[in-house]
Amino acid sequence: MGRILALDYGEKRTGIAVTDELRLIASGLTTVPTKELMLFLKDYVIAENVDIFVVGEPKQMNNTPSESEQYIKPFLAELAKHFTGISIERQDERFTSKMAFQSMLDSGLKKKQRRNKALVDEISATLILQSYLERK
Incomplete structure (x- = not known):
């Protein structure tokens, strides 16, 4: 059984999270x-x-796609073209950035560390993956 890799896709940076080989831990x-x-x-x-x-999958509160979906669609097409044997699934990512920031606060990270947008993106990807695992 292969790993599941999650992406919090952004225009500048993309956070990445992965499961263990048993797909238990994100x-x-x-x-x-x-x-x-x-x-x-x-x-x-x-x-x-x-x-x-x-x-x-970024969505607005009314369940419609957010503006950033326009950048994700071309990426999804490129991903499918390059990795034909790997399935691509979507996971609602509403509130993941806010939840990531809150988890940084809860874990006691200093203000300077909380400004690290790359860390927020990585934590967001982990939250996306954890939500996906819970849904499955």
């Missing part, structure tokens, strides 16, 4: 500049067995 992996994302994913898939990509 852990933050890293944050990469979005322009380097495809290369990172290709290298990661060579090194690790990945069965599913879970990409965050």
Whole structure:
């Protein structure tokens, strides 16, 4: 059984989280500049067995897609083109950034550390993946 890899896709940076091989635990992996994302994913898939990509699906409160969905759609097409054997699923990502920031507060991170947007993106990806695992 392969890992599940979750992406909190953003215009500048993308947070990445991954499960263990048994798909029980979601852990933050890293944050990469979005322009380097495809290369990172290709290298990661060579090194690790990945069965599913879970990409965050930004929605507004009325359940309509948010503005950032316009950037995600072309990425999804490129992802499907490059990784034909790996399924792509979506997971609602409403409130993940706020929840990530709150978890940083709760864990006692200093103000300087909480300003680290890359860490927020990585935690958000972990929350997306954890929500996906709970849904399944």
